Amino acid sequence: MSLNHVRIGLIGGGGIATEHIRGYLAHPDTTTITAVADAVPETAARRGKELNATSYTDFNELVLDENVDAVDICLPHHLHKDAIVAAARARKHILCEKPLCLTPEEAREVKAAVTExxxxxxxxxNQLFMPAVAKAKELLDSGAIGTVFEVRTTDSFYNHFDPANMGWRASAKTSGGGELIDTGYHPTYLMLHLAGGVPVEATALLSTHRLKFMEGEDSAQVLVRFDNDVVGHLATSWAYDPTPTTERFSAVGDLGSISSDGISLTLSLRAGTVETFEFEDVETFSAEIDHFAQCLINGTRPLHTEKEGVEVLGMILAAYEGARTKTLAPVLQF
Structure with a gap:
């Protein structure tokens, strides 16, 4: 069912919720936050007052609010599945922060709840809404570089986490692993988007270079094969900044290549043509939220639904299994 104006219930009032709130405030014609839930009473009350919204300390109550059309889940990783299932059963549309969920069992439950x-x-x-990514996808889909052989993605930075400020991310039980399933989720979904196929096998080298107090890795190098024979490689880390010449993403095909630093994009053809596209910087969270609202208003499909969310999770879980067994592990189809 399409809507004229989307009333949002924000589930989780800390951390990343601040970026999402800015996005909603940038689109008052199509969205309004009417409710907010947070398990910390003080946070729920503060956000409720800030947004002039009804506040809850239990998201199971928020999803029953008749003044909510859709929920935006900004919770720690291990709480995503329960919130998705509760919202789906209450017939609320869902925007969920990454990762979609953490295990094969959770993935199956999420898919079933949304489908039913x-x-x-x-x-x-949100990184899908970088203009350089949209242009790259357009070029790849048009056959500009011919048959695609390889996609590379990178998302690394020097993270100042320490045991005092890392919170739930320091525990594999609540984060789902380490850096790969957190920041590494971004280059994984970007790889999926650009590769244009279904992931079938993966492996990884995991490292803890600097954040030794973590249960999981602080860095990962991942290889993925897709069913269209594209091979993907990603590098991701909280331990270090990449070198200045490292691309944000690239793709190579039989006719040439594309490469981007995230702001500009260069198309280089084997025939000798080189074209560079420059883009204005975009607030990706705002663009993401506008896309969500427009999909609900117009009844159109989001760029990435639970299908792609489950595929990204499958890639990461296969990479973890490949690292553990030192093999190429199959990507499970949930």
Whole structure:
């Protein structure tokens, strides 16, 4: 069912919720936050007052609010599945921060709940809304570089986490692993988007270079094969900044290549043509939220739904299994 104006219930009032709130405030014609839930009473009350919204300390109560059309899940990783299922059963549309969920069992439960309810679920994969990514996808889909052989993605930075400020991310039980399933989720969904196929096998080298107090890795190098024979490689880390010449993403095909630093994009053809596209910087969270609202208003499919969210999770879980067994592990189809 399409809507004229989307009333949002924000589930989780800390951390990343601040970026999402800015996005909603940038689009008052199509969205309004009418409710907010946070398990910390003080946070729920503060956000409720800030947004002039009804506040809850239990998201199971928020999803029953008749003044909510859709929920935006900004919770720690291990709480995503329960919130998705509760929202779907209450017939609320869903925007969920990454990762979609953490295990194969959770993935199956999420897919079943969304399918049975018929609601729209959009994965909050904000880097897809970088103009350079949209142009790259357009070029790849048009055959500009011919048959694609390889896609590379990178998302690394020097993280100042320490035991005092890392919170739930320091525990594999609540984060789902280490850096790969957190920041590494971004280059994984970007790889999926650009590769244009279904992931079938993966492996990884995991490292803890600097953040030794973590249970999981602080860095990962991942290889993925897709069913269209594209091979993907990603590098991701909280331990270090990449070298200045490292691309944000690239793709190579039989006719040439594309490469981007995230702001500009260069198309280089084997025939000798080189073209560079420059883009204005975009607030990707705002663009993501506008896309979500437009999908609900117009009844269209989001760029990434639970289908792609589950595929990204499958890639990461296969990479973890490949690292553990030192093999190429199959990507499970949930």
């Amino acid at each position: 309810s018929g609601v729209t679920l959009m994965c909050a994969h």
